Amino acid sequence: MIRPRDGHDMRILDSSLSVSPRADVHWAFDAFGNSVALLSFHDAGDELMIESALLLRRYGLDEPLARIERYAGEYPPAYDLEERIDLGSYFTAAYPQDTTALTLWIESVLQHPSGGTLWVLDALVAAVHGAFRYARREAEGVQSPAETIRLGSGTCRDFALLFMEAARHLGFAARFVTGYLHDEASGNETGEDMTGGGATHAWADIFVPGAGWVEFDPTNRIVASRNLIRVATTRAPSQALPVSGSFAHEGARLLRLQVTVSVRRIEQGAV
Numbered sequence: 001m002i003r004p005r006d007g008h009d010m011r012i013l014d015s016s017l018s019v020s021p022r023a024d025v026h027w028a029f030d031a032f033g034n035s036v037a038l039l040s041f042h043d044a045g046d047e048l049m050i051e052s053a054l055l056l057r058r059y060g061l062d063e064p065l066a067r068i069e070r071y072a073g074e075y076p077p078a079y080d081l082e083e084r085i086d087l088g089s090y091f092t093a094a095y096p097q098d099t100t101a102l103t104l105w106i107e108s109v110l111q112h113p114s115g116g117t118l119w120v121l122d123a124l125v126a127a128v129h130g131a132f133r134y135a136r137r138e139a140e141g142v143q144s145p146a147e148t149i150r151l152g153s154g155t156c157r158d159f160a161l162l163f164m165e166a167a168r169h170l171g172f173a174a175r176f177v178t179g180y181l182h183d184e185a186s187g188n189e190t191g192e193d194m195t196g197g198g199a200t201h202a203w204a205d206i207f208v209p210g211a212g213w214v215e216f217d218p219t220n221r222i223v224a225s226r227n228l229i230r231v232a233t234t235r236a237p238s239q240a241l242p243v244s245g246s247f248a249h250e251g252a253r254l255l256r257l258q259v260t261v262s263v264r265r266i267e268q269g270a271v
Contacts, residue, residue, distance in 0.1 A: 001232050001242050002052045003035040004179065010229070014055040021045035032239070034232040044249055055266075058182075060226025068118055068224060071210040075113055075120045076171050078209055083173075087207055090173035093165055094236050101146035106166055113170060117208050121167065121216060121223075128163050128218035134195050138257075142237045156195075156219040157202040157237055163218045164204045173207040175233050177215065178240040182227040182263045194227065195219050199259050200242050205233060229263065 006012055017025065023039040030036050061067050079087070093099065109127035113120045133153040143151070143158040145165045154162070157178075164174040183197025203217035215224050222228075234240040242259075 001034060001036050001178070001240065001244075002050070003037070004054065004056060004229055004231050005034065005233070009059045011057045012054060013057060014053075016053045018049075018051040018053075020047070020049045030232075030239075032232070032234050034234070039245070048247075050243065056229070058226050058229060061224055064224035065118060065122065068208070068211045068214055069116055072116060072118045072208045073210050075115060075117050077117050079173070079207075080209075083207070083209065087173040089235050090175050090207065091168055091171075093168055094161070095144050095146070095165060098144055098146040098165070099169070101149055102165055102169055105145075105149050106169060110170075117172075118211075118214075118223075120170065121172070121206055121208070121214075124163060124166055124170070125216050125218045125221055125223065128159050128166070129221035132159060132162075134159075134219060136199075155202075156217075159218040160202040160204045161237055163216060167204070167206055167216075175205045175207075175213075175235060176237050176240055177203050177205050177228075177230050177233050178237075178242065179203075179228060179230040179232070180261050180263050181220075182229065182265065197261070197263070199261050200231075201228075201261075202237070202240075203228060 002017075003015060004010060004012060017037060019025065019039060021041055021043045023041045026038045026040070028036050028038060084091075109131065110120070110123060113123070131152070132148065135153040135155065137155050142161050143154050145162045148154045148158045148162050160176060164176060167174045179201055181194060181197045181201040183194035201219075203215060203219070205213045205215055208214050215228050215230075217223075217225065217228060231242070232240050
């Protein structure tokens with residue numbers, strides 16, 4: 001799951017996929033409309049290498065909060081009947097057992113949420129960003145919201161999940177996003193201070209009535225940024241694994257997994 005999703009805000013201009021050992025590649029759409037490459041291998045090997053090269057054009061809004069707020073309504077969000085049917089599973093908490101811990105945390109950072117929906121969500125992004133320490137973790141899976149609250153730290157996927165569950169608790173439809181982050185060491189055109197580059201990145205989408213799906217990255221405290229390059233959107237983090245599968249051979253075992261993501265900007269005239 002490494003091919004970005006095309007749309008009006010992002011277009012893939014060129015792409016290539018290299019796999020070793022050699023394999024048959026079959027592309028399919030999953031239940032969410034994400035592109036998934038299914039690999040069937042011919043030979044045994046002592047190393048699996050998957051290399052994806054992409055050239056894409058990403059479009060973004062100047063002053064995205066102000067532009068989106070023109071169409072977004074007041075809090076609490078007012079979804080119509082058809083939206084509630086279509087978005088049904090995105091309202092459902094993935095960790096209902098964490099409701100008490102999540103409720104207490106939300107009440108401590110947003111005592112009386114009111115005003116525009118964008119203001120409430122931006123305040124929630126700021127709360128997650130400001131309250132927790134980023135700590136890169138190689139272990140599989142995500143921390144539950146209660147665990148992140150207890151530890152006070154986590155990775156981008158942990159923060160995305162906490163933000164999602166908090167937004168769902170406040171009545172919003174939310175989904176998990178995996179993708180890549182454009183992180184320039186010398187700064188970038190928007191002045192954003194980025195965390196999470198060099199590997200896959202995660203954030204959340206919220207369906208805001210009147211505005212549609214809007215990106216919220218609590219790790220970097222940014223909204224609808226052109227530096228976010230989405231690959232897949234799912235209901236839960238476990239459905240958005242970049243690489244998954246199985247292997248079998250006498251004495252076979254996984255020694256280590258190494259992931260490197262490099263994203264760089266190319267001026268339009270150089271394409």
